[in-house]
Amino acid sequence: FPSYQGKLNGEVYELPQQPAPALTRPVLLVHGFTASPAAWENMHTWLVQANPDGGVVNANSQPDAQGKVFRMEFSRPYNPLSNNASELRQAVDRICQATGAKEIDIVGHSMGGLDTRLYLDQGNEKVANLVMIGTPNHGSVLADIELTFRELGMPINPPTDAPLVRQALTDLSEVRGDNNPVLAQLNRNLPRQRERARMLTIAGNGTPTLANRFWLTMRGDGTVSQASSKLPEVEHRDIWWTTHNGVKDHPKALEMTAAFLTGRPVPLLTHYLLSQAR
Numbered sequence: 001f002p003s004y005q006g007k008l009n010g011e012v013y014e015l016p017q018q019p020a021p022a023l024t025r026p027v028l029l030v031h032g033f034t035a036s037p038a039a040w041e042n043m044h045t046w047l048v049q050a051n052p053d054g055g056v057v058n059a060n061s062q063p064d065a066q067g068k069v070f071r072m073e074f075s076r077p078y079n080p081l082s083n084n085a086s087e088l089r090q091a092v093d094r095i096c097q098a099t100g101a102k103e104i105d106i107v108g109h110s111m112g113g114l115d116t117r118l119y120l121d122q123g124n125e126k127v128a129n130l131v132m133i134g135t136p137n138h139g140s141v142l143a144d145i146e147l148t149f150r151e152l153g154m155p156i157n158p159p160t161d162a163p164l165v166r167q168a169l170t171d172l173s174e175v176r177g178d179n180n181p182v183l184a185q186l187n188r189n190l191p192r193q194r195e196r197a198r199m200l201t202i203a204g205n206g207t208p209t210l211a212n213r214f215w216l217t218m219r220g221d222g223t224v225s226q227a228s229s230k231l232p233e234v235e236h237r238d239i240w241w242t243t244h245n246g247v248k249d250h251p252k253a254l255e256m257t258a259a260f261l262t263g264r265p266v267p268l269l270t271h272y273l274l275s276q277a278r
Contacts, residue, residue, distance in 0.1 A: 011246035015042060016255050020050040021262050023068050025105050025128060026095055028057070030072045030088065032110025032134075033172060034158055037071035039109065042249040043257070044071060054099075059090035063098040070095060072112070078158050080167040081182055084111070085118040092119070092126050103128040105261045106197075109248045110134050110224070111172060113201075117186055120193045127197045131257045133248045134204055134221055136172055137187070138228040139180055141210035143172035174212060174228075190231060200260045203229035204247030206240045221247055237266060 027047065029040040037056045044053075047069045054067020063070060074087055095104055103126045108116045113135030119125060136143075146156060147169050155161040173180045175187065186193075193199075209220025211227060219226040223244035230236050239250050247253055252267065259266045 011242060011249065013042060013246070013249050013251055015046045016251040018255065020046045020048075021258050021264075023047070023051050023105070024262055025103060026054065026068050026070060026099050026101050027051075027105045027107060027261060028070045028072055028092065028095065030106055030108040030112030030115060031074075031077075032108075032112050033168065034077050035109070036077060037073050039245075039248070040071055042251075043107065043254055044069060046254050047258070054095070057091050057095065059087040059094075061091065061094055063091075063095045065098045065100075067095075067099065076164070078165050078168050080164055081111075081114055081118050081171045081186075083164070084115040085122065088115055088119045089122075096126050102126065105129040105131075107131045107133065107257055107261075108135060110136065110244065111168075113137070114171070114183070114186070117190075117193055118182075120196045121186060121189050123196075125196050129200075129261050130197045131200045131202065131260055132229070133202045133253055133257070134224050134229065134244050135201065136224045136228045137183075137201070137231050139174040139183055140172055140224050140228060141174050141213055142223055143169045144174055144213070147173065176212075187231075194233065198260075199231065199234045200256070200266060201229050201231055201234055201236045202247065202253055202256055203236070203238050204240075204242040204244060204250075205238045207243050235260075235266060237268075 031039045051068035052066050054064045054070040056073050057063050057070045058073045106116045113132030171182050175184050203226045204221030205219050207222040209225045211217040211225040221244040239252050256266050
């Protein structure tokens with residue numbers, strides 16, 4: 001999985017021209033595998049134009065009582081889903097306690113969406129809405145490839161190898177047979193997750209992506225295929241000509257996310273030429 005290193009492949013996007021809306025509830029931005037809170041530069045910068053910045057939070061934080069926009073920081077950027085879901089639960093509880101909110105909204109990029117789904121699946125959740133951007137809901141072949149490199153003694157990303165890293169990659173691998181029991185079970189339990197939070201999925205498209213071990217498709221973001229991002233009976237939007245790291249920064253992704261979180265219709269416009277990026 002590509003780590004976040006700022007704006008990649010020339011994808012430097014302007015913020016939406018429209019002003020950010022006032023949020024109904026606190027929102028927590030949850031980064032993906034090998035990333036950090038800094039991955040949310042565009043989303044965070046735009047949302048705090050109209051909402052108090054709550055800063056970076058973790059499982060042990062004392063969140064700002066006046067905050068409305070928070071960014072999650074995990075103990076390690078490449079933990080398995082079970083570890084992240086546990087830390088996420090603690091952070092959500094602390095945000096609710098500090099702000100007085102009964103529920104919050106979550107925006108997850110990539111693995112961050114899976115972390116949140118596992119948290120929802122475990123019950124006693126405090127989430128009203130979940131937006132998943134570039135989330136591999138059915139896994140990514142790149143995780144399988146990374147596991148293969150580790151068997152050869154050549155870890156690439158992250159360049160460290162440990163049981164927790166391998167478990168995280170297994171959690172992210174393409175679902176087929178019994179190779180990824182955590183994600184397979186999570187998908188079997190999707191109906192109860194849908195009952196616990198409204199969901200929206202957003203996928204990047206137009207970049208060559210392994211749809212499975214044998215098929216390359218343009219319907220994907222280079223890391224996660226469109227098919228892997230989609231979930232049954234969950235509202236979905238595509239943003240074309242962007243990559244896995246770029247899609248969460250795209251102005252249309254910001255607008256779609258804000259509309260969904262504030263109960264407005266999610267824009268249908270999905271095509272945006274890369275040449276229009278700054």
